[in-house]
Amino acid sequence: MADLSVSLCGIKLANPTVMASGILGTTRLLLRRAAASGAGAVTMKSVSLLSRGGHPNPTILSFDAGMINAVGYSNPGLEETLKEFADLSDIPAPLFASVVGQNADEFSRVAERITKLPFAAIELPLSCPHTPGYGTLAGQSTPEATFEITAAVRKVTDKPIFVKVSPNVPAIGEVASAAEKGGASAITAVNSMGPGMLINIEARRPMLAFKMGGVTGAALRPVAVRCVYDIYKTVKIPIIGTGGVSCGAHAIEMMMAGATAVGVGSAVFDGGMGVFAQIAREMEDWMDRNGVEKVEELIGAAHR
């Protein structure tokens, strides 16, 4: 039987799948349900200092090659989040927090409190393409800003920091290097790309209320694989390869590009919460057929 377990910054995952931030991660009970249905690890919906209602609807739609969303970081804010996730002891997989801010100071103020919760790591998305004041719209995905924010958060937590990067940059390796220098423990690659737009031709109007939104799912996958491949060449820290993974073959491809773990988001749309277990099963089948005993042997295989 193939061994699907991976060690990510010392955190043991039963299989390499990680439920990506913003997918079902709004409450403790949903994280528990996703973990119980087979995810190797689960990530909470990103939290900001103050509560945010997010953009009006429509916020999430699908198209023939993926999803588009402009949720706009809706979340109940730091204080409510501290209550919601105070006790995570009955969740059968490692959990990752996700923290966003408008500047380095806000990131560290939120991270300083969130680090006290029983999450195994803290993810910092510096890469949302559709929320004014945050991510790429606030210039957080440059190497300079990435270094500054990562270093600021490094000062307030001893936990592993995952820096989540945008695919929309000319040299993603430089951004990942800046994160590594700032003290990141891993890189999550990637966040949604774009923003993109879908227009309803009868209404002659963009369909998302924010007009544009991040593109995820199938359309993102080849871009994400290339990003992971580039990052693997430039940094030593592990990578959580994320973007368009919906089956075992995609997850294996992501690992061959250099990922230690594999983020899964949009695939929940088609596959439901069972998609994590399904991906793990398909990986196992492939490994058995190809005589691979440990999934960790596949990490970076495309580079050798």
Add this chain to the structure above:
Amino acid sequence: MRHTVEQPVMARVMEVLDDAPELRTLWLERKMKFQPGQFVMIWIPELDEKPYAVSAQAPGHIAITVRKRGPFSTRLMEMRPGETVGVRGPYGHGFVPKPNGAIIAGGCGLAMVATLKEARPEMPLFFGAKTADEVIYRDRFPDMEVCTDDGTTGYRCFPTDRLRPRLERGEFKVVYTCGPEVMMRAVFDLCEKHGVECQAALERYMKCGFGLCGQCTCGDQLVCQDGPVFDSKALRRMEEFGRSARLKSGQKVTLKQYADGRSC
């Protein structure tokens, strides 16, 4: 791999009917297969998108019944025949019809159970409204037992008061309900007391409608996908049912605060 395109498709408003001073039914040109209890997302470009029950159906057409609450519902109620709205869905799991059922609804919750009553006309329907002005679908369901809080028409009591003695006599095996959540909680508790199955259609602030974003959660269930109709087994496990709901931000608040904060 199955991959459905979930986008609003424009539908023409064919007819607008006044049900009550603050309630209107909009007939839309749209062919749709759905189960009673499922819902659609209605989009007004550049404004917002909200979930509505399919409240009636005719060949090639569906209807929604809109209650005036905030800017979105106000605009929807002002729609004239010939204008268009976006429609996507239907979504979720509806009611599972079984023999010996009864239906109990409050306020605009009647819209959610109306197609169930049409599919199962033999089921008695208990309906509660604040006052005579808010009683809808009287012509559609002449056998409906009407209750009002102020006694301006029908019985002056809650519809649960009409249901209770008949549950005690063991007349029903299953009760279907939609309305204010405190009412549904009371119906559920009553059913539990008498060992009768309950199916309740819940409402929560919704975003995607198809089980991805985790916004509309109640307990560990997704109202959009696992619901909106939940049976007794699921309701029993939902500590939030009848107590709390989440605002657009995800903040957990009492049902009263949730109702006050809702601006649709």
